[in-house]
Amino acid sequence: MRCPFCSESRDRVVDSRESRDGATIRRRRECLSCGRRFTSYEQIEGIPYMVVKHDGTREEFSRKKLLGGLLKACEKRPIPLKRLEAIVDQAESMLNEQEDREISTQEIGAFVMERLKELDQVAYVRFASVYRRFEDIDAFMDVVKSLLKPSHQDPKEA
Numbered sequence: 001m002r003c004p005f006c007s008e009s010r011d012r013v014v015d016s017r018e019s020r021d022g023a024t025i026r027r028r029r030e031c032l033s034c035g036r037r038f039t040s041y042e043q044i045e046g047i048p049y050m051v052v053k054h055d056g057t058r059e060e061f062s063r064k065k066l067l068g069g070l071l072k073a074c075e076k077r078p079i080p081l082k083r084l085e086a087i088v089d090q091a092e093s094m095l096n097e098q099e100d101r102e103i104s105t106q107e108i109g110a111f112v113m114e115r116l117k118e119l120d121q122v123a124y125v126r127f128a129s130v131y132r133r134f135e136d137i138d139a140f141m142d143v144v145k146s147l148l149k150p151s152h153q154d155p156k157e158a
Contacts, residue, residue, distance in 0.1 A: 001029065001040055008033035021093065049095045050102045054133075058102070061095065063088050070112065073127035077120050087115045105131075121147050 002009050008031055015028040025042040049061040070084045091111055095103060109131035116124040125143055134140045 003031035003034060003036065004038050005036045006031060006034040021089065023092075047101060051108065052102055052104045054105060061092075061103070063092065066091060066108070066112070069127065069130065070116075070123075073116065073130070074120065074123040077123050079120055079123065083119060087112060087119075090115065117147075 001011060003011060010032040011029045012032060013027050014030050014037065017026045018024070019026065023043060027040045027042065028037060029040060030037050050058045051061050052058055067084060067088050070087060074084060091108060094111060109127075113124060113128060113131065116127050124147070125140075128134075128143050129140060132139065132143070
């Protein structure tokens with residue numbers, strides 16, 4: 001592995017840790033040339049999952065792309081990166097539990113929206129605006145109104 005700072009290929013592993021789900025190994029490395037440290041991740045390469053897009057085209061599932069969408073929705077919100085990475089991990093686990101190697105963008109979007117709704121309502125609306133492809137302000141307002149409705153009716157009003 002090449003050092004990201006000096007491009008030297010000689011390094012030593014300082015620390016190795018397995019992820020919680022056991023699917024990834026995180027390694028801290030030290031470059032033997034410049035002495036700087038960096039992190040690498042090791043993961044078993046499996047059969048890729050294909051994502052079926054709105055127009056019917058297919059592309060390989062990308063953790064990076066999903067995390068990028070979450071980061072954009074959560075921009076300037078008080079949400080730790082670890083929480084977003086956990087959502088991506090959960091989405092990947094959901095994929096791994098399926099027998100079918102294809103999943104639609106609608107299924108992934110709905111899964112992510114469930115988690116965002118619990119986490120941060122602003123991020124939820126931002127993500128929904130892209131995922132649901134709002135054509136007009138009415139569709140946007142419907143999502144906002146759904147957040148304003150109480151989840152159960154107040155006994156005083158019954």
